Amino acid sequence: MSANATVDLDPARPARQELESAVVRFAGDSGDGMQLTGGQFTQSSAMAGNDLATFPDFPAEIRAPIGTTFGVSAFQINFGSRVIKTSGDSVDLLIAMNPAALMVEIPNLRAGGMVIVDSGAFTERNLHKAGYRTNPLEDGSLDKYRTIPIDISKLTLDAVKEFGLSKKEALRCRNLWTLGLVYWMYARDRQTTIDWLSQKFASRPDLAGANAAALNAGHAFGETVEMSDVSAGFTVRPADIAPGLYRAVTGGEALAWGLVVGADLAGLTVMFGSYPITPASAVLHTLSNLKHYGVITFQAEDEIAAACAAIGASYAGSLGVTSSSGPGIALKGEAIGLAVSTELPLVVINSQRAGPSTGMPTKTEQSDLHQAVFGRNADSPVAVVSARSPSDCFEVAIEAVRLATKYMTPVILLTDGYIANAAEPWLIPDVDTLPPMPVKFRTDAEGFQPFLRDPATLARPWAVPGTPGLEHRIGGLEKDYDSGHISYDPVNHERMTQARMDKIAGIADDIPRQAVEEGGERGRLAVVGWGSTYGPINRAVNRLRGEGLDVSHIHIRHIWPLPRNLCDLLGGFEQVLVPELNTGQLLTLLRSECLVPAEGLNKISGQPFKIAEIETAIRARMEA
Amino acid sequence: MNVVRLSEKLVAKDFATDQEVRWCPGCGDYAILKVMQRTLAEIGAVRENTVFVSGIGCASRFPYYMATYGFHTIHGRAPAVATGIKLARPELDVWVVTGDGDGLSIGGNHLLHVLRRNVDLQVLLFNNEIYGLTKGQYSPTSRVGTRSPSTPTGSVEHPVSAAAFALGAGAHFVARSVDTMQKHLAEVLKRAHAHRGASFVEIFQNCIVYNDGVFSDFTEKDVADDAQIHVEHGRPLVFGEGKTRGLRLDPAKLILETVTIGADGVSEADVVVHDETNRTLATMLVALEMPVALGVLYCAPAPSYETSIRERIDEAKASHPGDDLNALLRRGHTWTVSG
Numbered sequence: 001m002s003a004n005a006t007v008d009l010d011p012a013r014p015a016r017q018e019l020e021s022a023v024v025r026f027a028g029d030s031g032d033g034m035q036l037t038g039g040q041f042t043q044s045s046a047m048a049g050n051d052l053a054t055f056p057d058f059p060a061e062i063r064a065p066i067g068t069t070f071g072v073s074a075f076q077i078n079f080g081s082r083v084i085k086t087s088g089d090s091v092d093l094l095i096a097m098n099p100a101a102l103m104v105e106i107p108n109l110r111a112g113g114m115v116i117v118d119s120g121a122f123t124e125r126n127l128h129k130a131g132y133r134t135n136p137l138e139d140g141s142l143d144k145y146r147t148i149p150i151d152i153s154k155l156t157l158d159a160v161k162e163f164g165l166s167k168k169e170a171l172r173c174r175n176l177w178t179l180g181l182v183y184w185m186y187a188r189d190r191q192t193t194i195d196w197l198s199q200k201f202a203s204r205p206d207l208a209g210a211n212a213a214a215l216n217a218g219h220a221f222g223e224t225v226e227m228s229d230v231s232a233g234f235t236v237r238p239a240d241i242a243p244g245l246y247r248a249v250t251g252g253e254a255l256a257w258g259l260v261v262g263a264d265l266a267g268l269t270v271m272f273g274s275y276p277i278t279p280a281s282a283v284l285h286t287l288s289n290l291k292h293y294g295v296i297t298f299q300a301e302d303e304i305a306a307a308c309a310a311i312g313a314s315y316a317g318s319l320g321v322t323s324s325s326g327p328g329i330a331l332k333g334e335a336i337g338l339a340v341s342t343e344l345p346l347v348v349i350n351s352q353r354a355g356p357s358t359g360m361p362t363k364t365e366q367s368d369l370h371q372a373v374f375g376r377n378a379d380s381p382v383a384v385v386s387a388r389s390p391s392d393c394f395e396v397a398i399e400a401v402r403l404a405t406k407y408m409t410p411v412i413l414l415t416d417g418y419i420a421n422a423a424e425p426w427l428i429p430d431v432d433t434l435p436p437m438p439v440k441f442r443t444d445a446e447g448f449q450p451f452l453r454d455p456a457t458l459a460r461p462w463a464v465p466g467t468p469g470l471e472h473r474i475g476g477l478e479k480d481y482d483s484g485h486i487s488y489d490p491v492n493h494e495r496m497t498q499a500r501m502d503k504i505a506g507i508a509d510d511i512p513r514q515a516v517e518e519g520g521e522r523g524r525l526a527v528v529g530w531g532s533t534y535g536p537i538n539r540a541v542n543r544l545r546g547e548g549l550d551v552s553h554i555h556i557r558h559i560w561p562l563p564r565n566l567c568d569l570l571g572g573f574e575q576v577l578v579p580e581l582n583t584g585q586l587l588t589l590l591r592s593e594c595l596v597p598a599e600g601l602n603k604i605s606g607q608p609f610k611i612a613e614i615e616t617a618i619r620a621r622m623e624a
Numbered sequence: 625m626n627v628v629r630l631s632e633k634l635v636a637k638d639f640a641t642d643q644e645v646r647w648c649p650g651c652g653d654y655a656i657l658k659v660m661q662r663t664l665a666e667i668g669a670v671r672e673n674t675v676f677v678s679g680i681g682c683a684s685r686f687p688y689y690m691a692t693y694g695f696h697t698i699h700g701r702a703p704a705v706a707t708g709i710k711l712a713r714p715e716l717d718v719w720v721v722t723g724d725g726d727g728l729s730i731g732g733n734h735l736l737h738v739l740r741r742n743v744d745l746q747v748l749l750f751n752n753e754i755y756g757l758t759k760g761q762y763s764p765t766s767r768v769g770t771r772s773p774s775t776p777t778g779s780v781e782h783p784v785s786a787a788a789f790a791l792g793a794g795a796h797f798v799a800r801s802v803d804t805m806q807k808h809l810a811e812v813l814k815r816a817h818a819h820r821g822a823s824f825v826e827i828f829q830n831c832i833v834y835n836d837g838v839f840s841d842f843t844e845k846d847v848a849d850d851a852q853i854h855v856e857h858g859r860p861l862v863f864g865e866g867k868t869r870g871l872r873l874d875p876a877k878l879i880l881e882t883v884t885i886g887a888d889g890v891s892e893a894d895v896v897v898h899d900e901t902n903r904t905l906a907t908m909l910v911a912l913e914m915p916v917a918l919g920v921l922y923c924a925p926a927p928s929y930e931t932s933i934r935e936r937i938d939e940a941k942a943s944h945p946g947d948d949l950n951a952l953l954r955r956g957h958t959w960t961v962s963g
Contacts, residue, residue, distance in 0.1 A: 047959050192957065238961075247958045261949050271712050291940035292947055296711050296933060301737040305704035308697065308734075312677070312708025315695060316716065320708065338698050428958065431949040465693035465709070465716050468672040473641070473688050475696025485643065486688065 014232040016187060021080025022236060023088030024182065026175075027105040028097030029066055030059060030073045033175040038075025039423075040179055040196065044188040045079040046248050046425050049238025052079035053535065054423045055087035055608070060278070060362045067129040072104040081237040085535035087422065089610040093185070095178055097121060097152075099130035106142075114146045116181070118174060120153030148227055152177055152218075159217035160210035169207070173214035180218025185233045190215055242427055249426040251390040251419035252282025255349065258397025259283075260293050261431055263319040265398065266405050267438045269294040271313030272321045273306035278361040279417035280325045280351035303328040307335035307348070314344045315474075317441060317464035319401060323349035325417075326368045327358065333376050336410050340380040340500065342474045343451070343460045345404035345411075347397075348382075352416040352531075354606045363606025364418035366531050367582035372412040373560045373589065379497050381504040383407065384560040386414040388534035391426040393419065396557065398434070405439045406510075407503060408459040414559065416581075418532045418608050445469030451484035457510075458503035507561050514563035518542055519552030522572035525621055528598070530556045530586050533579050533609055540614035549622050556586070567594035575621055577601055579614055636662040639671070641691045652803035652829035653682060656750065657689055659806050663813045664692075674717045677706040679731055682757050683723040683750035683829075700731020703738035703747065707929075710743050714930045717817075718745040724765040725755050728784055732764075739795040742821040744928035746813075749786050749824070750803075752831035753838050760834035772834075787910040790824040791903065791922060797823035798906060798922040802843050803830060808854065808918065815920050821928045842916045855909060855919040860895040863915050870895030871912075880908045882915070900924075 024041065026034045035056055042054050057074045064071030078088035090110040096102035098121040109115055122137055136142055137149050156177040160170045176197075183190055194212050201208035222233065263270045272295065274284040288297045296318070300306035303324055310320030322332060329350045339346040352368045354360035368375075372384045383403045387396040393415055400411040442448060442461035450472040451460045463470040472484065480487035481495050516526075518541045529537045534555050541553040554569065556562070570576050570590065576598035578587040584600035591598055601617045603609055639661040647653045664674065674692035678684035680699035687694025693716075697705045702720045709718055720738070727735045727749045738747065754772070755761040761774040765786060769778040790798045797819040801809040809827065816823035828839045842851035853863040853871065861871040862885070871880040872894045883890045899905055906922035 043957055049961060241961055243961050245954070245958055245960050247954070247956065257953060260952065264949055269712075271708060273708065290952070291937045292944035293949070293952065294937060294941070296937065298707070298711060300704065301733055304701060305707070305734055305737065308701040308704035309708030309711065311697075312695075312705035312710075313712040314708075315705070316675075316709040316712035318712035320712075334698050335701065342695075428953050431953065464713075465675045466673055466713060471671050471691055471693050473643075473690075473694035473696065475687070475694075476698055477696065 016233045016235045019080075019234050019236050020082055021078060021084060022092045022186065022234065023076065023078045023090065024093045024095070025074055025076040025091040025105060025108060026095045026178075027072055027074040027101035028095075028175070029100065030061065030064055030071045031066065032073070032097045033172070034073045034075050034097070037175045037179050038077060040193045041182060041188070042077055042248055042423055043192055044183065044190075045077065045186075046246065047192060048188060048236070049241075050079040050081065050236055051084040051239035051241055052077055052425060053084050053087045054078075055418065056421045058362060060360075067098055067100055067126045069100045069104050069130060072101050074101070074105060079236060081239050083239065083241075085539045086608070086611060089612050093182070095182065097174065097178070099126045099132055099136070102136060103130045103132065106145075109145055111144050112146065114148065115142065116148045116150060116178070118152035118178075119149035120151040122149075150181075150221070155217060155221065156214050159214050163206045163210040163213070165206065165210055170210065173211050176211045177214040177218035180215040180220075181222050183215070184219045184222030187233060187235050190219060241425070244427045246425045247428055248423045249391055249394075250282065250421060250423045251387065251393045251415055252421070253286050254391050254393035254426070255387070255397050255413075255415060255420075256283050256286035256290070258394040259287070259319075259321055259347065259401065260290055260295060261394070261434065262398035262401030264293075264431075265434055265437050266319065266401055268317070268319040268405070269296070270321055271296045271298065271310060271318040272323065273298045273300050273309040273313070274323045275300050275303045275306045275328060277303075277325045277328045279353055279420045280323050280328070280349065282420050283323050283349060283351070303331035304335055307332035307346075311335060311339050311342075311344055311346055314339070314346055315342070315465070317462070317466075319345065319347065319405070321347040321349070323351070325351050325353045325361070326355050326371065329368065329371060330375070336382065337376045337378070337380045338476050339410045340376070340382060341476045343408040343500075345408055345462070347400045347404050348410055348412045350412060350414050351420045352414060354604075360606045362417065364416045364532065364608060365581050365604065365606065366414075366416060366533070367585065367604075368414065369530070369559060369582065369585035369589070372414055379501065381501050382410040382412055382560070383504055383507055383558075384412045384414065385557055386531045386559050387419055388531060388555055388557070390419055390422050390424050394426075394429070399557075402437050403507060406437070406459065407457055407507060408462060409504065414531060416532050441467070442470060443467055449482060449484055450474060451479050451481065453499065453503075458499060458506060505561050508564045511558045511563060514554065514556065514566045514569055516569070517553040517555050519545055520550070521552070521569065523552050524550040524573065525575045525577060525618065526552045526554050526570060526573040527577045527579065527614070527618060528554045528556065528570070528586070528590065529579055530559060533581065536609040536611045536614050537579055539611045540618060543611070544615060544618055549618070551618055551622065559586070559589075562589075562593055567596070570594050570596045570598070575599070577617060577621060579603075579609060579617070581609070633668070634665050634671070636665045639664045639669075639691050641689055643688050645689050646685065647682060648833050650832040651682070652752065652831070653686070653750065655803045655806065656748075656809065656827060656829065657686065659809045659813065660690070663810050663817075666810070667814060667817055669717060673715065674719070675709060676719050676721060677702045677709065678721040679723075679726040680757070681723040681726045681755075682831075683721050684726060686721040700726050700729070701734060702726070703731065703734040703743075706745050707738055707741070707743050710745060710930045711933060714744070714934060720745055720747045722747065722749050724749065724751045724753060724763045724786065728764045728786060728789065735789075736793045739790055739793040739822045739824060741929040742794075742796055742926055744820050744822070744930060746816045746823045746825065749826050750829040751786055751826055752829045752835055753783070754831050754835035756831050756834055785910060786826040787824075787921065788907070790826075791907055791910060795824045795922070796821045796924050796926050797920070798910070799824070799920045800826045800828070800916075800918045802828045802839070802918065804843065805918075812919065815923070819923060819925060821925055842914070851915050853912075853915040853917050855898045855900070855917055855921060857898055857900040857920065857923075860892060860897050862892075862895055872896060880912060
């Protein structure tokens with residue numbers, strides 16, 4: 001069988017049904033390889049020219065007991081011939097590799113949606129572990145869906161028989177069999193996956209062969225077996241997207257690459273101090289593989305040491321970066337204050353997760369905005385920026401580097417667990433076209449004072465140890481405005497506090513004016529978001545504008561300071577709605593800074609917004 | 625980057641700043657500062673390449689009085705900041721100044737790891753067995769029964785031994801000295817400086833206000849001979865007036881026992897010869913309560929952390945010739961969308 005067959009040319013079969021977009025969710029046990037399967041499907045959909053967005057949804061447990069509901073791992077992809085901005089509200093096709101996956105995931109399937117189950121895994125024991133009293137494949141409970149039970153376990157064992165694997169190893173190929181079937185359903189090319197398998201299992205040709213055979217068998221099953229509901233399969237045409245070279249990128253990767261590129265544009269090397277924490281570790285892992293770009297990664301003994309080492313590196317003339325999630329950022333708080341006081345560049349990445357305390361480490365939330373803007377002792381202002389999507393992390397990382405080095409300040413970059421793990425296609429930029437932003441270390445001893453400020457930026461000079469004639473002492477004690485010596489003078493402290501505030505506030509003149517993403521600059525309702533709510537807000541506003549509703553979408557990248565024109569812009573709308581995955585943190589900021597009667601739309605479930613939730617909230621206000 | 629300057633030889637006062645020193649009159653820190661300034665001049669230290677990093681506490685004011693680069697950081701975290709400095713610029717000569725509270729209480733974790741990693745820097749722990757800056761509370765090195773504002777009826781906690789902690793953390797250089805022993809301290813500092821990797825020096829330092837005389841049982845002139853043993857690599861472990869007393873291994877108890885040479889058939893051959901590369905011996909010396917072992921107790925060099933990290937980076941660069949940032953963004957799976 002040819003692995004290259006992409007289009008079903010059999011004239012005897014009915015034509016494939018054309019879809020504008022589809023949402024597929026692969027779900028199984030943590031050990032079933034659902035993330036890999038989803039990743040491969042993402043790759044092939046990108047190759048097919050679709051726009052797409054993905055959402056991996058895995059359990060906190062590394063290997064939960066097999067067959068249990070808390071061990072279910074899922075991967076969702078939304079792909080289409082139109083612009084795709086979210087991983088999809090509800091699922092069109094659910095793959096459930098066992099009863100537990102069906103139990104957990106079936107609520108995500110839209111009524112009338114399709115579910116493919118491995119009936120071979122629906123044993124009494126597995127049903128019991130999943131909490132089913134009766135077999136859902138037989139008791140009619142799935143009647144509102146199109147259920148396709150296939151004994152994938154048995155078909156996989158048959159397909160890989162010739163490779164002589166143990167039963168356990170053979171059953172591990174179930175995910176590839178399933179992927180083969182789904183490839184057939186959406187007319188996807190198998191070759192990239194076959195190439196990937198031979199690379200991944202280079203040292204085990206039998207596994208490479210068995211997995212490829214399973215993939216092909218699943219594909220052949222689709223071609224030959226008449227499945228009543230999908231007799232011909234579907235096609236999703238390529239999306240109309242800007243021409244160029246693309247890749248799939250996760251937020252973790254884009255952030256890491258943005259830091260390296262930003263540091264390079266500044267003429268610096270990255271010293272990244274971090275302590276492992278979910279969901280921030282992806283950045284540490286990516287950077288640890290970039291030693292050939294001079295990147296130093298330091299896995300510190302704790303969050304505090306990670307931040308302090310980054311500060312030490314910045315002091316010594318590198319770009320100090322530290323990364324964590326909310327609880328870890330809390331531990332770094334005092335160190336960030338030291339960087340505020342000593343006015344050293346520092347990039348602090350917060351991959352937010354649901355809290356408080358340990359909260360739900362693998363679930364997303366936007367609840368650290370107040371921590372970022374206000375979460376230190378005393379008046380200790382920092383700049384705060386936020387990323388809206390996986391690929392946006394690249395630009396935002398560069399912006400964080402720019403602000404940190406130009407203003408000699410910590411910059412907190414807010415991303416979240418959703419962005420960190422989600423992937424989307426990315427038009428790869430040409431680094432050579434990005435504007436350089438070289439830092440200038442102080443070398444001239446003449447007139448040097450460590451805290452003498454640049455009149456325009458209010459930044460102090462960056463004087464690096466090793467520079468003759470600039471020997472000086474800095475620290476967390478208050479400094480004299482002119483000499484930088486320790487000072488307890490009350491007037492001086494007020495002046496220094498104000499200078500630190502003014503320095504950060506002045507950044508507002510050095511960032512883009514707030515633009516409107518979608519809709520007019522005045523109107524009945526502005527929906528104002530930040531971070532990973534970009535996709536669902538934009539899609540909702542877009543759809544409702546299509547219906548003629550006078551609604552605009554404004555999405556804020558610079559959280560602190562806010563763009564200079566933001567308050568005026570908001571003043572041009574009758575109503576302001578702020579959807580957030582928290583209890584209203586940007587909302588509070590906008591109310592206090594702009595004195596606008598903004599309203600919140602808040603979701604604190606650990607899950608991203610659905611487009612429909614935002615649409616409903618907009619409609620309610622437009623109809624009021 | 626740095627240019628090596630052929631300058632006139634610096635003297636001790638070239639390492640002093642114009643800042644008024646604000647320790648209590650009679651504080652042991654003055655003596656240490658003086659030795660440090662003199663030692664740096666003697667070893668030919670370059671001011672711009674020298675960095676003093678400290679945490680919080682009386683000892684941590686130290687950088688303000690050194691005319692080098694200095695970073696007065698936050699409580700307990702100086703080893704972490706110093707690690708970042710060394711990772712960014714391995715060529716800098718970094719000294720960490722800490723105290724018993726800063727280094728062994730709030731910063732115990734960082735001290736453990738900077739020693740374990742063997743970052744090439746010198747850690748000077750000024751041990752006065754008390755919290756000075758916060759006005760006299762007991763510290764993690766305070767002896768059981770220490771009366772202080774927070775332990776009015778005497779402390780009940782057992783103290784940590786700084787040198788034993790350092791050995792346990794895997795330090796490759798562990799030494800001890802006393803604030804008032806100017807010559808001895810200078811030699812110890814020189815050895816610490818010469819050692820590549822993390823050098824740990826515990827300096828017994830008298831707090832004249834809150835813990836005056838806490839070390840006088842072995843530092844006072846009239847008892848010093850019998851209460852201190854100055855260890856030297858390759859030399860017998862002898863002490864006392866006329867060096868007539870020595871340390872002999874008691875093989876039954878696995879401890880060092882004090883013997884008198886010439887008495888009870890003990891000869892000099894029975895006395896243990898100091899081998900600073902012997903970790904077991906160092907552990908026994910640290911455990912001695914009387915006499916107190918001073919000098920370089922342990923020195924067994926190993927590759928330093930930042931050197932190993934730099935080697936990995938150089939290897940990675942060598943194995944990826946010509947990789948630019950565009951290559952980084954384009955590696956792995958890509959596809960072209962045509963217009």
